[in-house]
Amino acid sequence: MTKSIENPKVDWYFSEAEKWQEELDQLRMIILECGLTETLKWGVPCYTFQDRNILLVHTFKEYCAILFMKGALMPDSHGILIQQTENVQAARQIRFTNPREIVKMKSVLRNYIYEAIEIEKSGVEVPKKKTAEFPMPEEFKNILDKNAALKKAFEALTPGRQRGYLLHFAAPKQSKTREARIEKSMQDILNGKGLNDE
Known part of the structure; x- marks a missing residue:
């Protein structure tokens, strides 16, 4: 070359x-x-x-x-x-x-x-884990079960955006911190935005 x-x-x-x-x-x-x-x-x-x-x-x-x-x-x-x-x-x-x-x-x-x-x-692609293979924090699962609009909005996100949120929500060790992260991100999810979208 x-x-x-x-x-x-x-x-x-x-x-x-x-x-x-x-x-x-x-x-x-x-x-x-x-x-x-x-x-x-x-x-x-x-x-x-x-x-x-x-x-x-x-x-x-x-x-x-x-x-x-x-x-x-x-x-x-x-x-x-x-x-x-x-x-x-x-x-x-x-x-x-x-x-x-x-x-x-x-x-x-x-x-x-x-x-x-x-x-x-x-043209070979790296096989990527499916979103379903990422753990969903119990706190987020409970909120999705109670909030149909949020669940629908989350499911409408691209797989990459879904994985980003799941990783972000699962990272903290304390349940209170996980809940705070979820609460802070709910409006962005409802707006169809990813974790780092402007």
């Missing part, structure tokens, strides 16, 4: 990074050498192949990372792909804490990027 060019609309992300500057510059160079198109999505650099998302570059307090959109399908021959949380179904990260790691792994990273491109070309 031919090397891609830097997208000026993405430059600010790299130049504004307070931490991980050298690591980000190296990752950007490696990714562009693999011929991906650089764009900005979700406020972070996103790299695409034929307008399909392949990977993101993002930073965290403790590390910076490449996130492969369909990383769960990748063979991971070097055992370096990380599932961020148990609820992340498709994406997988490779994390970095210093530039030497990136230099040392340059050829491995290229191979992983090419594997991700091939997976995307193949």
Whole structure:
């Protein structure tokens, strides 16, 4: 593949990074050498192949990372792909804490990027858990049983929005906190909005 060019609309992300500057510059160079198109999505650099998302570059307090959109399908021959949380179904990260790691792994990273491109070309999709497989907190179930309009509105949401709410409601350990989250979200559900919709 031919090397891609830097997208000026993405430059600010790299130049504004307070931490991980050298690591980000190296990752950007490696990714562009693999011929991906650089764009900005979700406020972070996103790299695409034929307008399909392949990977993101993002930073965290403790590390910076490449996130492969369909990383769960990748063979991971070097055992370096990380599932961020148990609820992340498709994406997988490779994390970095210093530039030497990136230099040392340059050829491995290229191979992983090419594997991700091939997976995307193949059209294979990551099998996702159905909404019914996500636990519904008892507090939410009880409210839905008593409120037909809310139940209908919740069932009308997209599966992704439903899962988002179920995960959000189930996260707290205390019933009182779960109930507060449900109460706070009821109007958004009735309005057909997802958890993070504006």
